[in-house]
């Protein structure tokens with residue numbers, strides 16, 4: 001096995017245990033997104049997804065224990081969803097803003113990025129973090145906390161294009 005694969009396996013084993021802060025799955029830069037945990041944290045904090053296609057407004061989440069949300073889609077995800085693809089191409093990125101019940105105060109972000117062609121949870125990198133520190137985030141390829149609910153979507157995407 002290539003040494004880089006061994007490192008990746010070690011990181012996967014470590015990240016499967018739960019939230020952590022500076023993990024890097026080693027998937028590099030995808031569509032200008034540095035997919036390390038620190039890279040995604042910077043990306044969402046700086047709102048670098050804000051000019052993407054978005055749901056028209058903040059709304060109640062369909063997920064339990066959530067509050068209010070708004071989902072954003074990058075161009076790759078938009079084109080793939082529009083085409084009705086069964087699996088989305090590498091570089092599809094979706095961001096969910098997580099709000100307090102007032103629907104105005106931003107608490108954090110969830111993000112999925114498609115990192116490998118094909119099917120299955122391991123073709124996605126999942127991230128969720130809360131401000132102001134974004135110190136104990138969920139981060140990982142096929143993350144165990146995330147893929148279950150998302151398996152009911154089309155290639156793990158559950159939100160329809162606005």
Ligand code: HEC
Pocket residue numbers: 060061062063064066069071094095096110111112126127128138143145146147148149150153156157158159
């Ligand atoms: C209890 C079920 C559930 C779990 C667990 C879950 N999600 Fe979701 N997720 C949803 C639902 C439902 C939506 C649709 C938007 C909404 O109603 O909140 C969603 C939407 C999203 C979106 C917007 C794109 C899409 O697929 O609709 C992202 C990004 C996302 N979730 C990331 C995550 C991450 C990262 C985790 C793990 C930390 C996670 N989710 C865990 C239910 C879940």
